Amino acid sequence: MxxxxxxxxxxxxxxxxxxxxxxxxxxxxxxxxxxxxxxxxxxxxxxxxxxxxxxxxxxxxxxxxxxxxxxxxxxxxxxxxxxxxxxxxxxxxxxxxxxxxxxxxxxxxxxxxxxxxxxxxxxxxxxxxxxxxxxxxxxxxxxxxxxxxxxxxxxxxxxxxxxxxxxxxxxxxxxxxxxxxxxxxxxxxxxxxxxxxxxxxxxxxxxxxxxxxxxxxxxxxxxxxxxxxxxxxxxxxxxxxxxxxxxxxxxxxxxxGGKSPLLVFADADLDLAVDLAVEQYDNAGQVCLAATRLLVEEPVVEEFTRRFTEKASALRQGDPRDEGTDIGPTIHPRQLEKIDGFVQRALAAGARAVIGGHRKDGQYYAPTLLTDVAQDSEIVQEEVFGPVLTLQTFTGEDEAVRLADDTRFGLAATVATGDRERAERVTARLVAGTVWVNCFFVRDLQAPFGxxxxxxxxxxxxxxxxxxxxxxxxxxxxxxxxxxxxx
The missing domain is CATH 3.40.605.10 (Aldehyde Dehydrogenase; Chain A, domain 1)
Structure with a gap:
């Protein structure tokens, strides 16, 4: 050789x-x-x-x-x-x-x-x-x-x-x-x-x-x-x-890895919440900490989805060597097959693709948001490790925490809220090694990670x-x- x-x-x-x-x-x-x-x-x-x-x-x-x-x-x-x-x-x-x-x-x-x-x-x-x-x-x-x-x-x-x-x-x-x-x-x-x-x-x-x-x-x-x-x-x-x-x-x-949630409460800064959500497509979604489950409080879900769709649709996908590219390819054909398999099974089970839901040329997968998904469904419970997010709604803190904690994982969680006391109550109940409040991916090497x-x-x-x-x-x-x- x-x-x-x-x-x-x-x-x-x-x-x-x-x-x-x-x-x-x-x-x-x-x-x-x-x-x-x-x-x-x-x-x-x-x-x-x-x-x-x-x-x-x-x-x-x-x-x-x-x-x-x-x-x-x-x-x-x-x-x-x-x-x-x-x-x-x-x-x-x-x-x-x-x-x-x-x-x-x-x-x-x-x-x-x-x-x-x-x-x-x-x-x-x-x-x-x-x-x-x-x-x-x-x-x-x-x-x-x-x-x-x-x-x-x-x-x-x-x-x-x-x-x-x-x-x-x-x-x-x-x-x-x-x-x-x-x-x-x-x-x-x-x-x-x-x-x-x-x-x-x-x-x-x-x-x-x-x-x-x-x-x-x-x-x-x-x-x-x-x-x-x-x-x-x-x-x-x-x-x-x-x-x-x-x-x-x-x-x-x-x-x-994990199946981390992003909890968006009605009192959150929606522009910030949308930015946090779109950020989960970083590295074509191939990030262990990614908050792939968007949990949005019912009164703001329509406005959140509108703003998210507008911002996510503006992302540029292509050659990662180009300065203007926002999303590159998936790592390997096997990973691409795995991602698409998750999405196609979810669509066949009744999920709806708000954006994406399909492959593109080569090893590129369209940024995807799926809604109308059941809590016990594969797409909600299993790690996809690709540019695929799900959207669910909740009413109140108890339901938000129940949905957030209802997987076999517990790596990270992100909370968007304008209420400090709510943030303290919710983060105390979340099962996760790292919890971010109104931010994402802020890492200090002196902090415990796992x-x-x-x-x-x-x-x-x-x-x-x-x-x-x-x-x-x-x-x-x-x-x-x-x-x-x-x-």
């Missing part, structure tokens, strides 16, 4: 990165661009042998990296961030080509967030502390000890940002990493390996392996030398990972990330009994 490909003028190595060197595989898989379906290149297709090599490299590198002083680990992570910033344009165009998200978003928001992930956790590491406390004169000292090799399995919808959301705290904590990016969008993970090496990250501390979950993923998640597994993706895959990790009791952090119910297990962000990626130790020291003549 060719060792590298050129993507929009950027050279990307298609081999694995294991133990500080590039490693080829006997087999490959083809990576396609969702923009036009063209083949981008052949990517090394790893299996059990590559998994064993990567975990072995991480295991061998762990003692040295774990013993590296905090300040030096932080310095190297800041150097990685510097490298990301220097290559922002390259990373942006490669990722847009690979996963179809808007180039303007990658330039202005996503890649700067990638660099911020490294800087934030590097800085948080230096302030990570727990005040000593006494128990009957004995001193308790809490410490965060590196856990060991970590396997990080990341999704395709925001490949580098979500990968570094895991990689940065894992490395900051003193762990070594095996990163397995999604096979539909593997390219920027390979570039990250180059950037990390150039920043001085020691060989074996970060390893990147590519391939299918059934071939390399199982070998990684069942490996007895792996001390942590973090996964973002679907519930069925999470169940498989959890079963694989169970034999070794490997701790898991799972972020599994889902309830089948939206996930655990929380990451700030100290919560270090709690997961470390073994917490409490050392209790007696006040007396020291040999005063020693030393």
């Amino acid at each position: 060719s060792e590298s490909i050129t993507v929009a003028g950027v050279s990307v190595d298609t081999r694995h990165w294991i133990g500080g060197r590039r490693v080829a595989s006997a087999g490959t898989f083809t990576d396609h661009s969702p923009i036009d379906g063209s083949a981008v290149g052949e990517i090394a297709r790893g299996g059990p042998d590559e998994a064993e090599a990567a975990v072995g490299a991480a295991r061998d590198a762990f003692p040295g990296w774990a013993a590296t002083p905090r300040a030096e680990r932080a310095r190297i992570l800041h150097a990685v961030a510097d490298g990301v910033e220097k290559r922002t344009e390259e990373l942006a165009i490669v990722e847009t080509t690979d996963n179809g998200a808007l180039l303007r978003s990658h330039r202005r928001g996503v890649m700067p967030r990638v660099a911020h992930n490294f800087r934030f956790f590097a800085d948080w590491l230096l302030r990570l502390d727990h005040e000593d406390f006494e128990t009957r004169g004995h001193t308790n000292h809490v410490s965060w000890d590196p856990a060991g090799p970590c396997v990080l399995i990341t999704p395709w919808n925001a490949p580098l940002m979500l990968a570094t959301w895991k990689v940065a705290p894992a490395l900051a904590a003193g762990n070594t990493v095996v990163l397995k990016p999604a096979e539909w969008s593997p390219l920027t993970a390979s570039l990250l390996a180059d950037i990390a090496a150039e920043a001085g990250l020691p060989a074996g501390v970060l390893n990147v392996v590519q391939g299918y979950g059934s071939e390399i993923g199982d070998a990684l998640t069942s490996h007895p030398d792996v001390r942590r597994i973090s996964f973002t993706g679907s519930v069925p895959t999470a169940r498989r990972i959890a079963a694989s990790a169970a034999a070794n009791l490997t701790p898991l952090s799972l972020e599994l 889902g309830s119910r089948q939206s996930g297990v655990g929380r990451e962000g700030g100290t919560w990330s270090f709690d997961f990626y470390c073994d917490l130790k409490n050392t209790v020291t007696a006040p007396e009994g020291w040999d005063q003549d020693h030393g």
Whole structure:
């Protein structure tokens, strides 16, 4: 196989990165661009042998990296961030080509967030502390000890940002990493390996392996030398990972998507509420946090729908490399089939498409709003992961909360209201890991992030990330009994 490909003028190595060197595989898989379906290149297709090599490299590198002083680990992570910033344009165009998200978003928001992930956790590491406390004169000292090799399995919808959301705290904590990016969008993970090496990250501390979950993923998640597994993706895959990790009791952090609601009360600023609703089409609806269920109080539903339809219909869908494009393609033909299947079954069951409801040319799906949907219907209960929203009505807070909480998920929720006390009452009753009031997608890395119910297990962000990626130790020291003549 060719060792590298050129993507929009950027050279990307298609081999694995294991133990500080590039490693080829006997087999490959083809990576396609969702923009036009063209083949981008052949990517090394790893299996059990590559998994064993990567975990072995991480295991061998762990003692040295774990013993590296905090300040030096932080310095190297800041150097990685510097490298990301220097290559922002390259990373942006490669990722847009690979996963179809808007180039303007990658330039202005996503890649700067990638660099911020490294800087934030590097800085948080230096302030990570727990005040000593006494128990009957004995001193308790809490410490965060590196856990060991970590396997990080990341999704395709925001490949580098979500990968570094895991990689940065894992490395900051003193762990070594095996990163397995999604096979539909593997390219920027390979570039990250180059950037990390150039920043001085020691060989074996970060390893990147590519391939299918059934071939390399199982070998990684069942490996007895792996001390942590973090996964973002679907519930069925999470169940498989959890079963694989169970034999070794490997701790898991799972972020599994959702079916989040947007509650619009009659006292809300309707222009704001409509803006929030239309924003859910971001990244062609391929966002785990998206509020895909619009719940609107009956007195304003007609006006809300009119304004929403007008604003959503003005969105421009097309090539994500164009500055004026608002919505790009779906990631893969299989995902397009899945989205359309959901919509067509809903229409056959009696739903009405206010807008959209159909495919467009290539891998593009029209922004869709479905109404006349039952609460227990598939389209309301299951995650579509595409530009498809549903609209339901409610009367009063009790019904709004009942509808909002009536799914097996609990990742996020958004509330639009002009009444502060109502916001406090409603948010207290919502089952969600994150609730936004009169805003959406405001994220601070020091806040806990994760889902309830089948939206996930655990929380990451700030100290919560270090709690997961470390073994917490409490050392209790007696006040007396020291040999005063020693030393």
